[in-house]
Amino acid sequence: MKQKLLGKNLQELSEAAVACGLKPFVGRQIADWLYAKRATGWDRMVNISKDSKARLQEMYELGTSAPIGSALSSDGTSKYLFKAGETNAVEAVLIPDEDRKTLCVSSQAGCKMGCKFCMTGRQGWHGNLDVADILNQFVSIPESDSLTNAVFMGMGEPLDNYGAVSKAIGILTSPEGFGWSPKRITLSTIGVLPVLKKYLDEQRCHLAVSLHNPFPEERLELMPVQKAWPLSDVVGLIRQYDFSGQRRVSFEYTMFAGWNDDKRHADALIRLLEGLECRVNLIRFHEIPDFPYRCSPDVRMEEFKNRLNNHGIVCTIRASRGEDILAACGMLAGQHSQQ
Numbered sequence: 001m002k003q004k005l006l007g008k009n010l011q012e013l014s015e016a017a018v019a020c021g022l023k024p025f026v027g028r029q030i031a032d033w034l035y036a037k038r039a040t041g042w043d044r045m046v047n048i049s050k051d052s053k054a055r056l057q058e059m060y061e062l063g064t065s066a067p068i069g070s071a072l073s074s075d076g077t078s079k080y081l082f083k084a085g086e087t088n089a090v091e092a093v094l095i096p097d098e099d100r101k102t103l104c105v106s107s108q109a110g111c112k113m114g115c116k117f118c119m120t121g122r123q124g125w126h127g128n129l130d131v132a133d134i135l136n137q138f139v140s141i142p143e144s145d146s147l148t149n150a151v152f153m154g155m156g157e158p159l160d161n162y163g164a165v166s167k168a169i170g171i172l173t174s175p176e177g178f179g180w181s182p183k184r185i186t187l188s189t190i191g192v193l194p195v196l197k198k199y200l201d202e203q204r205c206h207l208a209v210s211l212h213n214p215f216p217e218e219r220l221e222l223m224p225v226q227k228a229w230p231l232s233d234v235v236g237l238i239r240q241y242d243f244s245g246q247r248r249v250s251f252e253y254t255m256f257a258g259w260n261d262d263k264r265h266a267d268a269l270i271r272l273l274e275g276l277e278c279r280v281n282l283i284r285f286h287e288i289p290d291f292p293y294r295c296s297p298d299v300r301m302e303e304f305k306n307r308l309n310n311h312g313i314v315c316t317i318r319a320s321r322g323e324d325i326l327a328a329c330g331m332l333a334g335q336h337s338q339q
């Protein structure tokens, strides 16, 4: 199988050019086409000679691939489905919002973490995406040129595929790559503790943590990760880092009626996060088949939000996007795998 050029950094692209008997600067030209200009085909790379392309093509493929499916929501949200390996598919979701276009990217085909409310978790784990698969979600959608932000919040747990994710972040943020500021990227995790420490030490991107319930025994009911890496340890680790400047931390809290939405939960959350510079995002739960929980009523969400805000914790209700195109993580890809 040929190696992919997409996903290689500048040094690796230069080495690839040299391996084909070409000058190292051809590597810089490829980086410019793939990352700055988002070229998805050789034909666009007009300053690379025919002969050089032929030599490169003997050993390498570009690694770009068009979506195999898409769906557009009435609210402007778009979902794209990409092939991952022979039989799997992953989703990327484009969320336009005023002057932003945020791409929600997948990092794995399926997921090992088994959160009970998540369609991706139900599918089990089918493999890690490589760096090219991750970056392909950025370069192969029609809106590629106008993307402003990215969240690693799609299918999979990004810290369970940290090697590929960190390299993708490196290419997104390097001047020879996309040239993005780390402030444009947020990684969302359920709290894979040892890798989270690495992420916080190595990266300057924002962090989002899937919290969902402040009580350990209740959280464990829906999130098996609580057993290996308790939330209190995750928050303890986060407290060791500075989030008062450029880098921000937020906590994702999906609202389930009767499970995590009363005063007791709000007060426990306030105690857990006291003094931490952070934000809490309340998320409407998109119902999934064969799962008994429903989303909390709006009035309950408002009360919860106000209680947190009144205790000095910035809390917002996240607008629900793309419900008409199966917006819950993993729904479109799940549908694809059943076909």
Ligand code: SF4
Residues within 6 Å of the ligand: 111, 112, 113, 114, 115, 118, 119, 120, 121, 122, 154, 155, 156, 157, 190, 329
């Ligand atoms: Fe995996 Fe995230 Fe789904 Fe949990 S919520 S199963 S970590 S994709």
